[in-house]
Amino acid sequence: MKIIQISDLHITPADHLLFGSDPLRRLQQCVQHINRHHADADLCVLTGDLTHAGHPLAYERLHAGLQDLIPPVRLMMGNHDNRAAFRRVFAQERTELSDFVQYAETVQDWRLIYLDTLQDGFTNGYLCELRLSWLQNELARHSGPVMIFSHHPFPNLQYPAMDWLRLSNASQILPMLKAHPAPLHLFAGHVHRCASGIWNGLPFVTVSGTNHQHELDLAHEGAATSTFEPASYAVILPNAEGLTVHFQPFDYLELRFPYTGDLGQLRCM
Numbered sequence: 001m002k003i004i005q006i007s008d009l010h011i012t013p014a015d016h017l018l019f020g021s022d023p024l025r026r027l028q029q030c031v032q033h034i035n036r037h038h039a040d041a042d043l044c045v046l047t048g049d050l051t052h053a054g055h056p057l058a059y060e061r062l063h064a065g066l067q068d069l070i071p072p073v074r075l076m077m078g079n080h081d082n083r084a085a086f087r088r089v090f091a092q093e094r095t096e097l098s099d100f101v102q103y104a105e106t107v108q109d110w111r112l113i114y115l116d117t118l119q120d121g122f123t124n125g126y127l128c129e130l131r132l133s134w135l136q137n138e139l140a141r142h143s144g145p146v147m148i149f150s151h152h153p154f155p156n157l158q159y160p161a162m163d164w165l166r167l168s169n170a171s172q173i174l175p176m177l178k179a180h181p182a183p184l185h186l187f188a189g190h191v192h193r194c195a196s197g198i199w200n201g202l203p204f205v206t207v208s209g210t211n212h213q214h215e216l217d218l219a220h221e222g223a224a225t226s227t228f229e230p231a232s233y234a235v236i237l238p239n240a241e242g243l244t245v246h247f248q249p250f251d252y253l254e255l256r257f258p259y260t261g262d263l264g265q266l267r268c269m
């Protein structure tokens, strides 16, 4: 089983650059890399901020940009998205709550839960009572291992520039997650950086954006500073022993060399 996570595409309408870059071109590089190396993935999950300003023309460009991606795609909402504009282009996308883009599915032994943490008009995320009760019911119905995908991270990442904009009622939801009887992994975007760790006993991962990143200035408070540090996607590999996440850059000179080293010094005990 292999799941790819891409995040924070920030696609713009044609001729609208973002920080001097065309986010669609960056996405195309990502798609080509995934097709070359991970065409066998079961799914490719896009954890929100699909567009930069929720413009219908940006969703149309996104739709075109995803046509070549080989693995099946799952699309999620971020704070830069607009559900109505999204629905006009992606009318067939699944949801189990009509006013949101939120649902779940089973892939092999894992339950994959896609949360809609968009709170219209706000940058931070929020799960209202309707979305929360759906999540509670979903966790109660499936006692096996779970991956929860959300745009906004649940954890405080010890990163002040983005922590104030995370999922604002995460602590309210924590007991529900902790009560789950099987492994539960959290995957998010929003922070435009790759990070991993443990939040109150729950493992989490965040992945960078495909277009731009946020500078890792741990003393900076207020809005983050954007950069063009290398972009990555995550390759999530569950197996019988647990789960591994690899972070894969996709915008680099793809030269490869045999690793020989000094074989006389290599020993396997």
Ligand SMILES: [Fe+2]
Binding pocket: 008, 010, 049, 078, 080, 190, 192, 209
């Ligand atoms: Fe973003």
